[in-house]
Amino acid sequence: MHRSPSVPNRLPAAPTPADVAKVLREAGLRPTRQRVALAHLLFAGGDRHVTAETLHEEALARKVPVSLATVYNTLHQFTEAGLLREVAVEGAKAYFDTNTSNHYHFFCEHSGKLMDIATGSIRIEGLPEAPEGTTISRVDVLVRLVDKR
Amino acid sequence: MHRSPSVPNRLPAAPTPADVAKVLREAGLRPTRQRVALAHLLFAGGDRHVTAETLHEEALARKVPVSLATVYNTLHQFTEAGLLREVAVEGAKAYFDTNTSNHYHFFCEHSGKLMDIATGSIRIEGLPEAPEGTTISRVDVLVRLVDKR
DNA sequence: CTGTGTGCAAACTCTTTGCATAAGT
DNA sequence: ACTTATGCAAAGAGTTTGCACACAG
Numbered sequence: 001m002h003r004s005p006s007v008p009n010r011l012p013a014a015p016t017p018a019d020v021a022k023v024l025r026e027a028g029l030r031p032t033r034q035r036v037a038l039a040h041l042l043f044a045g046g047d048r049h050v051t052a053e054t055l056h057e058e059a060l061a062r063k064v065p066v067s068l069a070t071v072y073n074t075l076h077q078f079t080e081a082g083l084l085r086e087v088a089v090e091g092a093k094a095y096f097d098t099n100t101s102n103h104y105h106f107f108c109e110h111s112g113k114l115m116d117i118a119t120g121s122i123r124i125e126g127l128p129e130a131p132e133g134t135t136i137s138r139v140d141v142l143v144r145l146v147d148k149r
Numbered sequence: 150m151h152r153s154p155s156v157p158n159r160l161p162a163a164p165t166p167a168d169v170a171k172v173l174r175e176a177g178l179r180p181t182r183q184r185v186a187l188a189h190l191l192f193a194g195g196d197r198h199v200t201a202e203t204l205h206e207e208a209l210a211r212k213v214p215v216s217l218a219t220v221y222n223t224l225h226q227f228t229e230a231g232l233l234r235e236v237a238v239e240g241a242k243a244y245f246d247t248n249t250s251n252h253y254h255f256f257c258e259h260s261g262k263l264m265d266i267a268t269g270s271i272r273i274e275g276l277p278e279a280p281e282g283t284t285i286s287r288v289d290v291l292v293r294l295v296d297k298r
Numbered sequence: 299c300t301g302t303g304t305g306c307a308a309a310c311t312c313t314t315t316g317c318a319t320a321a322g323t
Numbered sequence: 324a325c326t327t328a329t330g331c332a333a334a335g336a337g338t339t340t341g342c343a344c345a346c347a348g
Contacts, residue, residue, distance in 0.1 A: 030321095030322060030323085030326095030327065030328070031322085032321070032322070032327090032328060032329080033321080033322095033328095033329095034328080034329070035328085051312095052312080052313080053312085065330095066329085066330090067329065067330045067331070068313090068330095069313090069314080069315085069329080069330065069331075069332095070328080070329055070330070072312095072313065072314075073314090073328085073329085086239075088237055088238055088239035088240075088291075089237055090235075090237035091237075091241070091243075091311090091312085091337095091338090092240070092241040092311060092312045092313075092336090092337070092338085093311090093312070094240075094312080094313080106279075106280065108280075108283060109286065110283075115280070117277055118277065121275045121276075121277050122273060122274070122275050122276060122277070123273070123274040123275050124271060124272070124273055124274075124290070125271070125272040125273075125274060126270045126271050126272050127270075127271060127292070128266055128267065128270050128271070130255075130292075130294055131255065131257075131264070131294065133296060133297050134257060134259075134294040134295060134296055134297055135294065135295055135296075135297050136292055136293065136294060137258065137293045137294065137295040138292075138293045139290065139291070139292050139293070140289075140290070140291040140292075140293065141273070141288065141289070141290050141291075142237075142288070142289040142290075142291075143276070143279075143285055143287075143288050143289075144285065144286045144287045144288070144289065145279055145280065145283040145284065145285060145286065146283060146284055146286040147282060147283055147284075148282050148283055148284050179302065179303070179346095179347065179348085180347085181302090181303060181304080181346075181347070182304095182346080182347095183303080183304070184303085200337095201337080201338080202337085214305095215304085215305090216304070216305045216306070217305095217338090218304080218305065218306075218307095218338090218339080218340085219303080219304055219305070221337095221338065221339075222303085222304085222339090240312095240313090240336090240337085241311090241312070241313085241336060241337045241338075242336090242337070243337080243338080299348100300347100300348090301346105301347095301348090302345105302346090302347080302348100303344105303345085303346075303347090304343105304344085304345075304346085305342105305343095305344085305345095306341105306342095306343095306344105307340100307341095307342105308339100308340085308341085309338105309339080309340070309341095310337105310338080310339070310340090311336100311337090311338080311339095312335105312336090312337090312338105313334105313335080313336080313337105314333105314334080314335070314336095315332100315333085315334075315335085316331100316332095316333085316334095317330100317331095317332105318329105318330095318331095319328105319329080319330080319331100320327105320328080320329070320330090321326100321327085321328075321329085322325100322326085322327075322328085323324100323325090323326085323327100
């Protein structure tokens with residue numbers, strides 16, 4: 001069984017702001033109010049899939065004053081630091097996943113919701129070689145769902 | 150082995166405008182100048198991957214006067230008619246593929262180029278069931294490539 | 299002729315950026 | 324203090340829409 005690193009750098013189950021700050025510092029990010037608050041929202045509750053907009057709304061709802069621009073900046077900084085993974089689904093909307101391990105997704109076209117597929121279940125056979133001069137950086141699998149008629 | 154329908158409705162290898170018009174009519178689309186010209190660009194030369202912008206530029210270069218808005222409309226109409234398939238890669242850019250059969254893609258992050266992966270080579274094992282009330286509409290596999298250092 | 303398609307420009311969505319202010323160390 | 328992050332508003336990319344004119348049947 002493969003552990004899903006929904007909690008970066010072995011963050012405890014119910015992380016305190018100080019725990020979160022430590023992880024950020026180790027990632028080379030200054031633990032500012034906003035970053036700590038967003039990191040706490042993201043990493044305190046298991047695997048999550050957010051867009052900039054949903055995370056922004058959630059932060060405001062929890063009375064964490066943060067601008068949408070900062071949410072975008074932060075999501076990208078976390079992604080570069082390896083704390084998040086970006087998932088390309090469609091259109092302009094960028095999804096971010098707190099589970100950075102190798103895994104795949106369901107995407108419900110109707111609700112726009114993204115769900116992890118249990119790591120072990122899918123296996124890909126017969127993956128061809130990368131073309132000359134390139135290497136495979138990652139394999140994305142997206143299983144698209146529609147409502148049953 | 151599975152035939153790749155890069156030529157919708159069994160379009161001949163070197164289709165005339167009349168051939169293309171027929172395919173459009175059968176798809177319920179009135180064969181206007183622009184649609185015929187775009188369809189000819191798309192379907193006359195094997196499998197292709199275009200964005201609205203690349204197709205627009207190509208049309209203009211071949212002296213086919215068409216607006217970008219019409220290219221967008223046309224690409225979506227063709228997609229709804231089953232003549233094209235849309236591929237979600239990332240960001241705001243929408244890719245369209247003339248190969249509508251079940252197949253997967255390489256995506257070169259560096260060049261932004263999309264390539265088909267030979268149909269038979271990849272096999273996915275252990276695909277989980279769709280969640281309650283939904284059906285799998287399609288499985289997208291995108292193999293991301295980076296330049297070898 | 300009649301109705302559908304096209305072109306243009308404006309609107310829209312999501313995302314990024316520049317610069318003054320605020321906060322972290 | 325010194326440096327880096329934040330907030331705002333404006334700009335940017337890609338896509339879509341509304342409406343007058345043009346074309347296919």
